[in-house]
Amino acid sequence: xxxxxxxxxxxxxxxxxxxxxxxxxxxxxxxxxxxxxxxxxxxxxxxxxxxxxxxxxxxxxxxxxxxxxxxxxxxxxxxxxxxxxxxxxxxxxxxxxxxxxxxxxxxxxxxxxxxxxxxxxxxxxxxxxxxxxxxxxxxxxxxxxxxxxxxxxxxxxxxxxxxxxxxxxxxxxxxxxxxxxxxxxxxxxxxxxxxxxxxxxxxxxxxxxxxxxxxxxxxxxxxxxxxxxxxxxxxxxxxxxxxxxxxxxxxxxxxxxxxxxx
Amino acid sequence: xxxxxxxxxxxxxxxxxxxxxxxxxxxxxxxxxxxxxxxxxxxxxxxxxxxxxxxxxxxxxxxxxxxxxxxxxxxxxxxxxxxxxxxxxxxxxxxxxxxxxxxxxxxxxxxxxxxxxxxxxxxxxxxxxxxxxxxxxxxxxxxxxxxxxxxxxxxxxxxxxxxxxxxxxxxxxxxxxxxxxxxxxxxxxxxxxxxxxxxxxxxxxxxxxxxxxxxxxxxxxxxxxxxxxxxxxxxxxxxxxxxxxxxxxxxxxxxxxxxxxxxxxxxxxxxxxxxxxxxxxxxxxxxxxxxxxxxxxxxxxxxxxxxxxxxxxxxxxxxxxxxxxxxxxxxxxxxxxxxxxxxxxxxxxxxxxxxxxxxxxxxxxxxxxxxxxxxxxxxxxxxx
Numbered sequence: 001x002x003x004x005x006x007x008x009x010x011x012x013x014x015x016x017x018x019x020x021x022x023x024x025x026x027x028x029x030x031x032x033x034x035x036x037x038x039x040x041x042x043x044x045x046x047x048x049x050x051x052x053x054x055x056x057x058x059x060x061x062x063x064x065x066x067x068x069x070x071x072x073x074x075x076x077x078x079x080x081x082x083x084x085x086x087x088x089x090x091x092x093x094x095x096x097x098x099x100x101x102x103x104x105x106x107x108x109x110x111x112x113x114x115x116x117x118x119x120x121x122x123x124x125x126x127x128x129x130x131x132x133x134x135x136x137x138x139x140x141x142x143x144x145x146x147x148x149x150x151x152x153x154x155x156x157x158x159x160x161x162x163x164x165x166x167x168x169x170x171x172x173x174x175x176x177x178x179x180x181x182x183x184x185x186x187x188x189x190x191x192x193x194x195x196x197x198x199x200x201x202x203x204x205x206x207x208x209x210x211x212x213x214x215x216x217x218x219x220x221x222x223x224x225x226x227x228x229x230x231x232x233x234x235x236x237x238x239x240x241x242x243x244x245x246x247x248x249x250x251x252x253x254x255x256x257x258x259x260x261x262x
Numbered sequence: 263x264x265x266x267x268x269x270x271x272x273x274x275x276x277x278x279x280x281x282x283x284x285x286x287x288x289x290x291x292x293x294x295x296x297x298x299x300x301x302x303x304x305x306x307x308x309x310x311x312x313x314x315x316x317x318x319x320x321x322x323x324x325x326x327x328x329x330x331x332x333x334x335x336x337x338x339x340x341x342x343x344x345x346x347x348x349x350x351x352x353x354x355x356x357x358x359x360x361x362x363x364x365x366x367x368x369x370x371x372x373x374x375x376x377x378x379x380x381x382x383x384x385x386x387x388x389x390x391x392x393x394x395x396x397x398x399x400x401x402x403x404x405x406x407x408x409x410x411x412x413x414x415x416x417x418x419x420x421x422x423x424x425x426x427x428x429x430x431x432x433x434x435x436x437x438x439x440x441x442x443x444x445x446x447x448x449x450x451x452x453x454x455x456x457x458x459x460x461x462x463x464x465x466x467x468x469x470x471x472x473x474x475x476x477x478x479x480x481x482x483x484x485x486x487x488x489x490x491x492x493x494x495x496x497x498x499x500x501x502x503x504x505x506x507x508x509x510x511x512x513x514x515x516x517x518x519x520x521x522x523x524x525x526x527x528x529x530x531x532x533x534x535x536x537x538x539x540x541x542x543x544x545x546x547x548x549x550x551x552x553x554x555x556x557x558x559x560x561x562x563x564x565x566x567x568x569x570x571x572x573x574x575x576x577x578x579x580x581x582x583x584x585x586x587x588x589x590x591x592x593x594x595x596x597x598x599x600x601x602x603x604x605x606x607x608x609x610x611x612x613x614x615x616x617x618x619x620x621x622x623x624x625x626x627x628x629x630x631x632x633x634x635x636x637x638x639x640x641x642x643x644x645x646x
Contacts, residue, residue: 139545173555180551184403
């Protein structure tokens, strides 16, 4: 396994974006979800063995400062369009998890000229009538952990992480910026569905079959609205496939990236 | 000292066990538990109690705003204030307050308050609050913009009251091509502004800087004293030293012939308020962004949210005043000395207390407590 890459900072008009980059091959830009980047974990390392992986910490999350221009998920989308320009990335495989998936969709409806493919991983961003989604802002730690994962063995670890005093500052910071982007309308942009037909790159909808936060009904809606999609549901898996079903997540993602590499 | 009769208008008919089972009386406590016949009865009883407060000699009455909860049945306090604006002939009428960030157009609040100020011929007091965290769950408003919206809405309302219209207002959250509300406030330049808070340092300092009256919600008196000192210090620093007339303490008072009898009679209703109607998980009380990470940590570390409190706890820590007339007089005098405030916002009904009991309590307070502090204020004024 390659050693953990150093965190670098990209100067974006004065804002310093923290990111890590490792590996070679097709470039994957990974946009994390509302819980934060989790740093560089074993699945990041495994993915970086097969691709050129760029993993950022969004403005406002983890080690990144909170800029005053960040009020809406569309702000984050325009920011990452700037990031791709700044790094002059070409043929990018854009992968977004949860809130990052919504952001990736907002990016792709605006401009796909730097993209080779799009992967929405348990993405939010759309509302589906009748859908029952867990309210992560109201649930208490244990119930919230249960809503995020399928297997009980992960619940204890998630609760521990949620209550760990050493992580308190970071968890509170992440939840503050997450609320700003997700609270109202809850986890979606009503305008997004009007423009998803514009996405002209192959799109993978990779989902936990048991996701309670972004129920698979959202994957169905993206499937109907985006022209060229492949939908894969991962069994016995909640909202965090990279953690809960690492092998299935990696194999589906890397196969799709290689198929669509330019 | 001035005494205002503060009513929360709880749904006193609530099934307390059902609240306990649900974990809170707020947001998720199903409104299928609301019985309109009982609710209508309560509304009329409560309005009668506030009208009785004028008869009894209170200096004013207070209403407030909460949403989707059995804790208080006043999602639209202006409606009840409108009714009271006609029936109260002498005393002040305060709405403490409207929660400014919850509305998409704060001009509606400028209009409503100006109407109330006209209807009362200038006996209206305008309360501005952010609303507690639960309102942000209940009303679909982003807590992350709560501070920004509060300050921007405040600016819009104050301009609407003091600048000749029409003019344009362009903020981050509110964009009004025409600001020109009719009516204008009756009081010149505008009604007094009162700012209630649970004790947010930001709010206290801001109220002090603006010269607005600060109202401290239910807290132990030692904590209240600290907050009031923070206010005086901030006012001093802002170059506009405060008097105790700018500080109001929100409490509950219950008196009976003896301390024991008073405690026995008040206990179930105090505990219903404290441990049922007020109960909510921290996720509901403090949604992310509602307050800073630092404040959030302080409140979590204090571990007071959700703590069960007996009536004895509430009495001993000086959150409420319960006892014989002499006990309550002595304690209130001592608390006033300690914390420094000239207004008592007093609930005479709380929790599940039936109206007959609340009226007896209010009458006893009017007879035994009010005259003592009124005479004291007069003596003090004469001495000065």
